[in-house]
Amino acid sequence: MIPWRTLLPIAAAIVLTGIGLLSGSYAVTVLGFAFIYTIFCTGLNFFMGYTGQASFGQSAFAAIGGYGSAILCADYGWGPLPALIVTMVISGIAALLVGYPTLRLRGHYLAMATFALGLIVYEISIEWTSLTQGYMGYSGVPPLSLLGYELGTVEQQLVALLVLALFGIFISNRLRQSRFGRALAAIAGSEAAARALGIDIARCKLIAFVIAALYASAAGSLFAHFVGFISPEVFGVTMVVQSFAMLYLGGIGTTWGPMIGAIIVSILPEALRGLQEMQDIAYTAILIFILIFAPRGLAGLSSLFARGKSRKLEEA
């Protein structure tokens, strides 16, 4: 039997998608971004939440995915799916090469190094105009297609993005609930203890970094197809800040936190649009309130019930 903790978020996401589909193309676009960010944050959660390492540079891999898919599809006539997979492989290899030396660093130093990675790729996407068309951006990226059938409308794409986001969460959760996932959690808990139990820390961190990069790359590719246009700004510092807000708001290190955070951070500004110049203030105030009352993120709130249960067990 599937527990309610799994069914409830899936049902909520489906209902939300249904509401979005009924509310017109603007809502569909907002939700689409939310699901793309869900994929990005699920990967980031893998590295930051499960493994406890900081990365401020995941936007670099989203850029590789986004530009890779844009160039392969618009200029070389590739199908979106092969382009998505090939760019994921490229991102994975890039993560392997970058991660091998970088992941020797810890804490703030790792954060700085990965931040630099994001900035370097951002600069490249601006300066290498023959490849990326610089500030002009890359337009004419075809929409997603599956098995030769093009998902021409945003509505169809939204459903595809929902399925992909849920699939991404499924994979991430499956990886977490395993010997490998436990080893990552061990590293997050205490590197010294993990080592003393025979866990190869460097190797595990590197694999987690590569997995996070694969998610980021896929998110970048999906963004390019969903919007049909990309520019350097898309994969800039804003993306990093945005994804961090989502991760901490939703609940870092939890299964559903990335999706909850991605949806709220995407929808909230739109819901507050009526407040006009007060919009940003109201938005940030709400974010702060959520973090005060749910410091472990919104997904962490469900553990309140679980905690009560285990306490009762102990008394029994």
Next chain:
Amino acid sequence: MALLSVQNETKRFGGLLANDAISFDVKEGELLAVIGPNGAGKTTLFNVISGFFPPTTGSIHFDGRDITGASPHRVASSGLIRTYQLVQLFKQLTVLENVEIGSHRVTEGGVFSALLRPPSMRRQEEEVRATARELLRFVGLEKQADMPADSLPYGRQRLLEVARALAAKPRLLLLDEPAAGLNMQETAALAEVIRRIHAGGTTVILIEHDMSLVMQIAQRIVVLDFGRKIAEGTPDEIKAHPDVIAAYLGGTETLDA
């Protein structure tokens, strides 16, 4: 043949000689205690044996293989498992999951088997869980299995750390002051657990300050003082050893008129 053989091990930190030409052997199935005043170099010795520091000179052989300077996870993989003086639990995880992680060394599988979950993997997962529950019963924590590790009182956290180390099926278990910070009751419970681990065939090296605990359970004792081994023998021999008495009672401070 000795399971662990420490030969002329010296560890220098700049001008500080933490371990000075220490040699001793541990036989399979033995329970050895390492004692000595604060700063005698006991924890440094453990860190060198378990691969956390390479020795400056000398060698460490485990199970006939040279493990001098091998990385900690390699040493642990070969079956030499240590615990820490200050408990190092995975605090956010449940008590059960802490012990499950302990089984890393004796299980297999990476990313692909986690994704595909072949039947062998599922069987292994069931075994890991069953073993973890059994070990929690062994140390008396089975009722706390689903609680977060950091919600346990300190004494129980120590027992959890021991259970986690046992999940790795150690051939040699290094316990670094397991009774530190425990009250008498907890120490007695711990002594019982260590005795049963040893009775189960696991070789144990114990660093300990609690003399009554050491004298009760150790078969052989190595005494360190100022980084040097000053004595080695049975508890009775150690109790009567003049250098040990001097080290513990401060006999080095002679009064010259």
